Amino acid sequence: MNRETSRELYDRSLDVLVGGVNSTVRAAPQPYPTFVQSGDGGHVVDADGNRYVDWVMGLGPLLLGHDLPQPVESAIQRRASEGPMYGVPTELEVEHAEFVARHVPSVEMLRFVNSGTEATVSAVRLARGYTGRNKIVVMQGGYHGAQESTLVEGDADHRGPSSAGIPPEFAQHTIPVPFNDTDAVTEVFEEHGDDIAAVLVEPILANKGIVEPVEGYHETLRDLTHDHGALLVWDEVITGFRVGGLGCAQSEFGITPDVTTFGKIIGGGFPVGAIGGRTDVMEEFTPTGDVFQAGTFSGHPVTMAAGLETLQYAAENDVYEHVNRLGDRLREGLVEVVAEQAPEYTVVGRDSMFKVVFTRGGSAQSGPCAAGCRQDPDCERHDACPTDASDVGDAAVDRWNRVFRPQLLDDGVMLSQNQFESQFVSYAHTEEDVDRTVEAYRDAL
Numbered sequence: 177m178n179r180e181t182s183r184e185l186y187d188r189s190l191d192v193l194v195g196g197v198n199s200t201v202r203a204a205p206q207p208y209p210t211f212v213q214s215g216d217g218g219h220v221v222d223a224d225g226n227r228y229v230d231w232v233m234g235l236g237p238l239l240l241g242h243d244l245p246q247p248v249e250s251a252i253q254r255r256a257s258e259g260p261m262y263g264v265p266t267e268l269e270v271e272h273a274e275f276v277a278r279h280v281p282s283v284e285m286l287r288f289v290n291s292g293t294e295a296t297v298s299a300v301r302l303a304r305g306y307t308g309r310n311k312i313v314v315m316q317g318g319y320h321g322a323q324e325s326t327l328v329e330g331d332a333d334h335r336g337p338s339s340a341g342i343p344p345e346f347a348q349h350t351i352p353v354p355f356n357d358t359d360a361v362t363e364v365f366e367e368h369g370d371d372i373a374a375v376l377v378e379p380i381l382a383n384k385g386i387v388e389p390v391e392g393y394h395e396t397l398r399d400l401t402h403d404h405g406a407l408l409v410w411d412e413v414i415t416g417f418r419v420g421g422l423g424c425a426q427s428e429f430g431i432t433p434d435v436t437t438f439g440k441i442i443g444g445g446f447p448v449g450a451i452g453g454r455t456d457v458m459e460e461f462t463p464t465g466d467v468f469q470a471g472t473f474s475g476h477p478v479t480m481a482a483g484l485e486t487l488q489y490a491a492e493n494d495v496y497e498h499v500n501r502l503g504d505r506l507r508e509g510l511v512e513v514v515a516e517q518a519p520e521y522t523v524v525g526r527d528s529m530f531k532v533v534f535t536r537g538g539s540a541q542s543g544p545c546a547a548g549c550r551q552d553p554d555c556e557r558h559d560a561c562p563t564d565a566s567d568v569g570d571a572a573v574d575r576w577n578r579v580f581r582p583q584l585l586d587d588g589v590m591l592s593q594n595q596f597e598s599q600f601v602s603y604a605h606t607e608e609d610v611d612r613t614v615e616a617y618r619d620a621l
């Protein structure tokens with residue numbers, strides 16, 4: 177497949193964009209990133225005119241795919257034609273907040289921001305302000321954006337910043353624990369319970385191979401935070417309005433967090449984030465409370481129109497039924513292929529999220545791990561499912577980056593940029609896209 181224009185664009189970009197990209201993960205694809213020209217339904221067309229089935233889907237925001245349904249498209253066009261933004265409130269922000277509050281049981285009030293990172297930064301500050309405490313607990317292998325408080329590696333005893341440019345003292349306020357390990361987090365609360373402002377957790381680790389919670393883990397986090405006066409913050413930047421449909425992952429798992437962070441889908445493909453939660457907690461934000469929070473672009477009218485219309489469209493059409501059904505078909509096909517071709521690998525995901533983790537020789541003992549298996553004590557493949565980030569940590573990353581992904585690309589299938597990041601089914605994908613992709617995996621594996 178000729179990707180000469182992408183190669184030339186990358187060469188050019190290396191002079192003026194750091195590492196040739198505007199977000200670090202985009203530099204990962206070998207030997208250079210594919211530059212996209214346009215989207216078309218469940219597909220993208222690159223700068224050389226090659227067409228791919230697209231499972232990146234903007235890294236999560238594009239629930240409806242690249243061709244927006246007419247009401248969504250025209251709402252965006254209308255807003256953009258009425259002046260890009262104003263710096264004063266619009267009715268759209270109220271309507272969007274009303275929609276989210278109506279559908280997500282734990283959310284009474286919201287504050288919109290411009291990215292998932294901004295949402296988690298603000299949520300951590302809110303939790304610290306509300307509780308008057310400094311420490312937060314996060315999951316090893318969890319991801320909450322490029323922010324100082326959560327770019328931490330190590331464990332409860334030995335930890336430090338995972339990036340240069342962050343003072344080591346910051347990491348002392350953030351305690352990483354292994355996901356799904358009830359004892360570890362209980363011990364941390366026994367030792368630091370009075371100093372912990374919040375536990376910040378993704379319902380499913382979506383940036384580290386898709387790791388599902390074991391039965392009772394989220395309930396334990398809910399109980400511990402409640403008993404120690406800390407807040408439970410669910411990062412639903414990826415799962416929000418994807419897993420569990422309009423009620424989000426918290427409805428699916430039956431947990432009521434104090435605060436939820438959103439991003440991606442709620443902006444309908446435009447830059448967005450939001451913090452939502454109980455009124456007494458949310459009103460700690462200025463101007464009602466003392467936790468300062470502000471943003472020039474927050475609640476941007478075009479973003480609000482795109483997000484609200486997307487969610488309304490999903491509420492009124494068979495969007496979740498379609499993406500979840502195709503997700504099942506895709507995972508079932510991949511489970512079959514993996515069982516035949518690479519039984520040491522692991523198929524993970526649920527609803528419209530999927531990934532094949534290359535856990536060759538990994539501690540996960542691998543094999544196909546069916547969606548929802550983690551929650552089902554009778555699932556025969558229970559041991560095959562990763563339990564925490566370390567189970568997928570020694571996956572065959574180079575094989576995936578240098579051999580597998582490029583081969584799928586040549587076969588007309590675009591996967592997310594790294595081995596551990598989820599891939600997404602959209603409303604625009606078809607059964608044919610799914611079947612073609614399963615065959616491409618079969619050939620490559």
Ligand code: PMP
Binds near residue numbers: 291296383440448
């Ligand atoms: N939280 C989670 C769970 C995420 O997956 C991400 C990004 N993928 C973020 C926060 C950060 O969002 P953003 O990239 O919009 O800043």
